[in-house]
Amino acid sequence: MNDSEFCEDCKGTRRVREKDGTIHPCYKCLSKGKMDQHNPNIKDASDLGFKL
Numbered sequence: 649m650n651d652s653e654f655c656e657d658c659k660g661t662r663r664v665r666e667k668d669g670t671i672h673p674c675y676k677c678l679s680k681g682k683m684d685q686h687n688p689n690i691k692d693a694s695d696l697g698f699k700l
């Protein structure tokens with residue numbers, strides 16, 4: 649898998665904002681295992697309003 653591949657779902661931000669303003673991790677990137685948990689730009693799941 650090419651890490652430089654551009655994700656159309658999240659525009660490379662690893663996060664997706666829905667029309668209602670809800671922000672959640674990009675499922676497409678998650679499925680690819682591209683979510684970098686050491687990235688300081690990615691907040692805790694609770695900060696994103698993402699219910700596990």
Ligand SMILES: [Zn+2]
Nearest residue numbers: 655658674677
């Ligand atoms: Zn994505």
